[in-house]
Amino acid sequence: MGGVASPLEIGVTLVSGSTEHTSEDALSALVGLVEADLEACNRVIVARMDSPVALIPQLAAHIVAAGGKRLRPLLTLASARLCGYPDQPNAARHVDLAACVEFIHTATLLHDDVVDESQLRRGLASANAVFGNKASVLVGDFLFARAFQLMVDDGSLRVLAILSKAAATIAEGEVLQLVTQNDLSTTEARYLEVVQGKTAALFAAACQIGAVVAGRPEPEETALSTYGMKLGIAFQLVDDALDYVADQATLGKTIGDDFREGKITLPVLVAFLAGDAQEKAFWQRTVEALEQTDDDLDQAMRLIADHGAIGVTLESAQRFVQDAKDALMVFPDSPIRRALCEVADYTVQRLR
Amino acid sequence: MGGVASPLEIGVTLVSGSTEHTSEDALSALVGLVEADLEACNRVIVARMDSPVALIPQLAAHIVAAGGKRLRPLLTLASARLCGYPDQPNAARHVDLAACVEFIHTATLLHDDVVDESQLRRGLASANAVFGNKASVLVGDFLFARAFQLMVDDGSLRVLAILSKAAATIAEGEVLQLVTQNDLSTTEARYLEVVQGKTAALFAAACQIGAVVAGRPEPEETALSTYGMKLGIAFQLVDDALDYVADQATLGKTIGDDFREGKITLPVLVAFLAGDAQEKAFWQRTVEALEQTDDDLDQAMRLIADHGAIGVTLESAQRFVQDAKDALMVFPDSPIRRALCEVADYTVQRLR
Numbered sequence A, B: 001m002g003g004v005a006s007p008l009e010i011g012v013t014l015v016s017g018s019t020e021h022t023s024e025d026a027l028s029a030l031v032g033l034v035e036a037d038l039e040a041c042n043r044v045i046v047a048r049m050d051s052p053v054a055l056i057p058q059l060a061a062h063i064v065a066a067g068g069k070r071l072r073p074l075l076t077l078a079s080a081r082l083c084g085y086p087d088q089p090n091a092a093r094h095v096d097l098a099a100c101v102e103f104i105h106t107a108t109l110l111h112d113d114v115v116d117e118s119q120l121r122r123g124l125a126s127a128n129a130v131f132g133n134k135a136s137v138l139v140g141d142f143l144f145a146r147a148f149q150l151m152v153d154d155g156s157l158r159v160l161a162i163l164s165k166a167a168a169t170i171a172e173g174e175v176l177q178l179v180t181q182n183d184l185s186t187t188e189a190r191y192l193e194v195v196q197g198k199t200a201a202l203f204a205a206a207c208q209i210g211a212v213v214a215g216r217p218e219p220e221e222t223a224l225s226t227y228g229m230k231l232g233i234a235f236q237l238v239d240d241a242l243d244y245v246a247d248q249a250t251l252g253k254t255i256g257d258d259f260r261e262g263k264i265t266l267p268v269l270v271a272f273l274a275g276d277a278q279e280k281a282f283w284q285r286t287v288e289a290l291e292q293t294d295d296d297l298d299q300a301m302r303l304i305a306d307h308g309a310i311g312v313t314l315e316s317a318q319r320f321v322q323d324a325k326d327a328l329m330v331f332p333d334s335p336i337r338r339a340l341c342e343v344a345d346y347t348v349q350r351l352r
Helices: A007-016 A024-033 A035-048 A055-064 A071-082 A093-116 A127-131 A133-154 A157-180 A188-213 A218-242 A257-261 A266-274 A277-288 A296-306 A309-330 A335-349 B007-016 B024-033 B035-048 B055-064 B071-082 B093-116 B127-131 B133-154 B157-180 B188-213 B218-242 B257-261 B266-274 B277-288 B296-306 B309-330 B335-349
Strands: none
Touching: A024 A035, A024 A071, A024 A335, A035 A071, A035 A093, A035 A133, A055 A093, A055 A127, A055 A133, A055 B157, A071 A093, A071 A188, A071 A218, A071 A335, A093 A127, A093 A133, A093 A157, A093 A188, A093 B133, A127 A133, A133 A157, A133 B093, A133 B133, A133 B157, A157 A188, A157 B055, A157 B133, A188 A218, A188 A266, A218 A266, A218 A309, A218 A335, A257 A296, A266 A277, A266 A296, A266 A309, A277 A296, A296 A309, A309 A335, B024 B035, B024 B071, B024 B335, B035 B071, B035 B093, B035 B133, B055 B093, B055 B127, B055 B133, B071 B093, B071 B188, B071 B218, B071 B335, B093 B127, B093 B133, B093 B157, B093 B188, B127 B133, B133 B157, B157 B188, B188 B218, B188 B266, B218 B266, B218 B309, B218 B335, B257 B296, B266 B277, B266 B296, B266 B309, B277 B296, B296 B309, B309 B335
C-alpha cells in the first residue's frame, strides 16, 4: 500500500486534476467560473473522508486523488451559481452538497470496480486491485453513509429525498446492467434505461440540488434536472463508444473492458443488428458466451467501424446534448449558462 | 435461481421466522407484545423492497425471508412502545423506521457475505452463493438507499442523523475488522471497537430511534441507546463464542467460519495469550498465516476449551448484559421492559 497519497497531499492535486474524459477546454471554462467553490469542495472532501480507521482515508484518497475531473460536484456548484446562490462567506451549502455528490459517485465507482473486476481506473491501478475487493466494498459503504451524514448536517429534506432516490436509481441501473449483460436481445430502450440509472440519475440530481439550495421554483429545478439527465446519457453513450475506439493512453482506462465483460452497449447493439449471420455468430460467441480469443477485440472494433456504429452512437449522444442545452434556456444568458452548454457540447466532441 | 420465494410469499413466512440465535422463548415474549407492529413492519419490508428490476426483490427476498429473527426492528418497535408511542391506527412511524433498520441490516449482511465469501447464511445458501457477488453488492446498495428513502418519507432529521451515523460506524467497524484480521497482536480493546462498530452501533440506533419517534427527552434516548449498545456487544461476543462450540445444525451457520478466515475474536485472543510457545505457533500458523489443515479447527476448539476461553467470553458478555438491563431502569416496570431484559438475558443463555 506504499505510495498512497495522504489526504493532505490530495488537497493539492484535487484542484488541477481534470484530465479524464471531457475536453479540458470546456471544463476549464466552467472550473474557472466556480474555482473558489471547487477548492472549498475539495477541502470538504478531504476533511469528511477522514476516519480513525486509517485504511478508510487511505483507500478513499487513492480514488479521490486519482485524477477525477470532479464533473458531478462541478455541476452542483455551477447549477447553484446559475440559480443565483449568493456568493457570501457563510453561504457554503452548495459546497457541502457538491462533496456529497462526489462521495456518492466515489462509492459507486468503488463498488463498480469490484463488480467489474477492473484492474485500472483512470489509467491507474483501481482501488480493488491495490487494497482488495473487501476493503473497496466497505469503504464504498462508508463514503455512502458519510454522504448522508453531510446531507443531514445540511438539513434539507428535499435534498435528502433527491439524492436518496438517485442512489436507489443508480443501484437499480447497475442491477439492470448486470441482468442485460451477455444478452444480445437487449433492446436499445432497455440499454437507455441502464444508462439513465447507472450514470444519468446522479448527473440529474447533482444539477437539481443546485436549484434547491438557491431556493428556486420548480420549473428551474426541473430544467436543471433535465439538463443533468440528458448530459449524463450523452456522457455515457460517448463513454461506451470510446471503449471501442480510443487507445488506452488517451482514454486513461483499459480499452475493450466492456467487450471483455460482455456489456451490451449501443455500439455493439448497432453492429450486431446490422450484421450478417456470421457476424451475429461472432457477437454471440464473444459477448454472450464470453468465449474470446486475443484477436476478437480487433475484430469487434472492425465490425463496429464497418457498420458505422460509432457514428450512430454519437448521433444519439448529440441529440441528448441538444436536449440538455435546450433545457437550460429557461435561464437568462450568462457566462455560467454558456459554460454549461459548452460542457454539453464537448461531451460529444471529445470523440471527434 | 429456482425456488426463490416471491415477495408475496414472504409475507407469510416473515412473521413466524424467528429461529436463529437468540432463544425463541425470550424473543416470543417480546414478539407477543408487539405482534401487530411486527406484522405491519413485515408488510412495509415487502412493499418497499420492490423494484421494476425483478432481480432486486428476488435477491432481497432470499435474505429477508431466510429465517431472520427481526431482532433489530423488534428493538425499534419495542423501544417505541416502552416510550409510550401511541397505539393508534395512523401512528406507524415506528413501523416504517423498524423496516429501515432491517434494510440497513440486510444491506450489511449482503456485503458481509461477499466480503467473507460465505456460502451459508442461517443454514441456507447465502445470497452471493445463489446470485453471485456482483448482484449482492448492488442489491445491498439498493437496500441501503431505500432505507434512506424511508427515513426521508418519515421526515425526522434526528432519526436520519442517528441512522446515517450508525451506517458510517458499521462500515468503520467492518474495515477495522478487516485490518485486525490475521493479526494476533490485536488487543481486546481493539476487538471490542470492532464489535461496537460492526454489530452494536445498529442495535443502539435501533433502540434510540424508538425514543425519538415517541418524542421522549434525551435521558431516555440515551438509556435506550446504551441498552442497545451493550446488548449488541453481548450478542456479538456470544456469536463469536458459538463459532467454536456450536454444531452447524443448531447454529444455522457453518461452524469455524471465523477460524477459517483468521478473524481475531475474544475466544482466540484468550486462548492465544494463555497458550505456551507451541500453542502460540499453532495460532500464528492457522489464523495469521492462514495455513490450515483439516484437523486444525478441532485443535483450535480444544485449545479454546482447555483455556476456558468460552467461559471468559461469556463472562464478558454477561457483564454487558447487566449493563444493558441497568440502562433500562430509568423506565418504570412494565411487560415491555421485562421482555427487553429477558431478551438481554437470553442473549447469553442461548449458549449455556
